[in-house]
Amino acid sequence: MENPVLIFGAKGLGVVALDIFQRNNVVVYGLLDDDPNLHNTQIGEYTVLGSTDDDGFLKLIGKKCEAFVAIEARAERHDLVEMLNERRSIMPVNAIHDTAIISTFALIGHGNLIGARVAISSKVVLGHHSILHTGVVIEHDAILGDYVNIGAGSIIGSGVVIDQDAFIGSGVTVISGVKIGKGASVGAGSVVVENVPSGSRVFGNPAKKV
Structure with a gap:
């Protein structure tokens, strides 16, 4: 820069x-x-x-x-x-920590904060103005919209789709192929095994609507 x-x-x-x-x-x-x-x-x-x-x-x-x-x-x-x-x-x-690992086959937008030890795998699409806190793992082919916030240590499985304005708490696991809708919120430590509708809040293992 x-x-x-x-x-x-x-x-x-x-x-x-x-x-x-x-x-x-x-x-x-x-x-x-x-x-x-x-x-x-x-x-x-x-x-x-x-x-x-x-x-x-x-x-x-x-x-x-x-x-x-x-x-x-x-x-x-x-x-x-x-x-x-x-x-x-x-x-x-973008603000990208020097310890983050980002695949050369990933597509990253503008204005994102990518924290320490974040790992972004191949063919991931990350939109604009999102926040990935320390130690987040995004597996291959996942798609993240704009203004997504993902807490420290969360794991986003392959092929997951997270729509804009979604909030994922710390230590969350989102199983491969799941879709999280626009503005949805996932509580810390949850394991998400099924789609989360737009605007809803889920929590637990497995995550259920609050």
């Missing part, structure tokens, strides 16, 4: 992204966050410069600076990406 990156979000996920960019020798311009208590504070050598809608910093994005949205809350993440698309005509970059 030639340009420095400006990170949107200075809390938990923002620090994760900062660490990823540092490990990849990417220059970080600074961080933005809507919590005024964080403004002008330091995270290591980096400053929380201001709010996420500060025009003084937003105007840097595009020609001089890249952007990454490091906010886990789905609605806020949606809004910030939409703002960057509309006001700056850019897509956020």
Whole structure:
């Protein structure tokens, strides 16, 4: 990455992204966050410069600076990406940990956070703006939509389809061939052996509707 990156979000996920960019020798311009208590504070050598809608910093994005949205809350993440698309005509970059293993036959979109020791197998399709936490395994031919959040240590079997806005908790196993619908939620530690309808919440082993 030639340009420095400006990170949107200075809390938990923002620090994760900062660490990823540092490990990849990417220059970080600074961080933005809507919590005024964080403004002008330091995270290591980096400053929380201001709010996420500060025009003084937003105007840097595009020609001089890249952007990454490091906010886990789905609605806020949606809004910030939409703002960057509309006001700056850019897509956020990916933050990929240097210990992640990604097949050369996988297809990865924009704006994703791929954490430490994540493994993405061949012919996986990963959309845009998703979060794969530490140690997630995505087996071959799985398809993940936009804004998917997968918790640490989860295993997504081969041929699984996870639609956009779905949330998969930590330590979940999704058996091969299962489909998880749009906006569905799977509780931590669950084993998913059958399709999960859009918007539903499931939990347990085997996972059942809550």
